[in-house]
Amino acid sequence: MTRIAIVEGDGIGHEVIPVAQKVLFLLHPDYDFFPVEVGYGRWEQTGCPCKDNDISALKTADAVLFGAITTPPMKDYQSVVLRIRKALDLFANLRPIRGDGFDIMIVRENTEGLYSGIEEIEQDRATTLRVVTRRGTERIARAALRCVHQRKGKLTIGHKANVLKSDVFFRDICIAEAKKAGIVYNDKFIDALSLDILQHPEAYDVIVTTNIFGDILSDVSSYLVGGLGLVPSANIGDRYALFEPVHGSAPDIAGKNIANPVAALRSAAMLLEYLGDNEGAGRIESAITKVLASGIRTRDIGGSAGTMEFGEAITGILGKQG
Template structure:
């Protein structure tokens, strides 16, 4: 039996993840769903946002559907997302950006870089250690190369080697691996890349970069498809996989049934594809497009549909097109 861990998290996660779960249930009623509670709300109740037992529960699942979590600005609060990524070694963050005439996959190193978690904080100075290792770089660029070989065969390496010595190492390893694989590649400074990707998205296929640069670049690229409310992501390791919308927990709109669930639903699409159900993934994407073409849209897209109502419309299309 296929088991999907369901982590609603905080804020609008409690609204968009149940919609995405319902989509999965419509396609696969035999799936077993395992609720796992982590996040700021968990910390308020127990004093711990993510304990060992929650990590162990996530490890029992075939895939994880994850909502957004709130990370308060307190120095003694451990980031749930970083802990899970490290505990499950989810080293590849995949963020697709697809639109009219372009299909980009941003591949972000997910376990080190400026999100290494090695930090010090005092009254007059705070320091975060940016870590780039040969092992971490080799495995992320090899993942990007495999994706490029499955697609159009073009790889772009994003870095800031003109300023950061750690990015010299990242760039040199990436270019060496790309040459060895015989793949077409180029490299760009990350600031110039961000601008050019917005101006000429069709020129890009697979983009690989470091942790924080990938975080920022993929958020910037979401402009091409209508914003963060439509952007999904996957966090992939050798043993585990977690799928989550790119957007945050948005506490300012939580509980109002106005959040856009498309990013969460598309994260479920990536989950289906990971589990080998490419037909189901395609059906859900078609259903999303059909519902939007019918004029059923959430407020951020200029419509009046609520979170649940949009999800119900997607499910109706899925069931109609069996």
């Protein structure tokens, strides 16, 4: 039996993930769904945001549907997201940006870089070690190249090699891997790339970059499709996979039934693709397109529908299709 771990997390995760889970259950009542509670809310209750047995539970799943986590700016608070990514070795973060006339896949290295977690705070300074390894760079480059092969496109390498020696290292390894694979590539400074992707999105196919640059670039690129409420992501490793909307926990709108569930729904579609159900993934995307075309939209994209109302419209269409 296929086992799916459901992690709502914090904030609007409690609203958008139940919508996505309901859709997954509608398409696959044969799946075994089980909850795993982690996050800031868990820390407030127990003093620990994520325990070892939570990680163990996630490792029993065939895939994880993940909501959003609040990470407070406290020096002694360990990021739950970073811990899970490292524990499950989810080294490839795939963030698709699709719209009218463009289809971009941002492939972000997910376990090192500035999010290495090697940090120190002293009285007069704070340091964060930016770790870029050969192994980490080779495997994220190869993951990006697999995407290029599947899409029959081209690779763009995003970096800041004019300033950072670690990015010279990253760029050169990515170029070597692209040449070895016979893939057409180019490279751009990440600041220029962030502007150009907004001006000429049709010029890009697969973009590979380091951890923090990929995080920022994908958030910037969400402007092209209407905002963070519409953008999904996949976190892939050799053994495990986790799917989550790109948006955060958004505590300012949590509990108000106004959060956009589309990113969570699209993350669920990516989960189905990972499990081999391309038809089910296509049905979710088709339902989203039909609901948006009917004028049912949440406030962030110009409508007045609530989270639950949007979700009910999606399940209504899928129910008719079934």
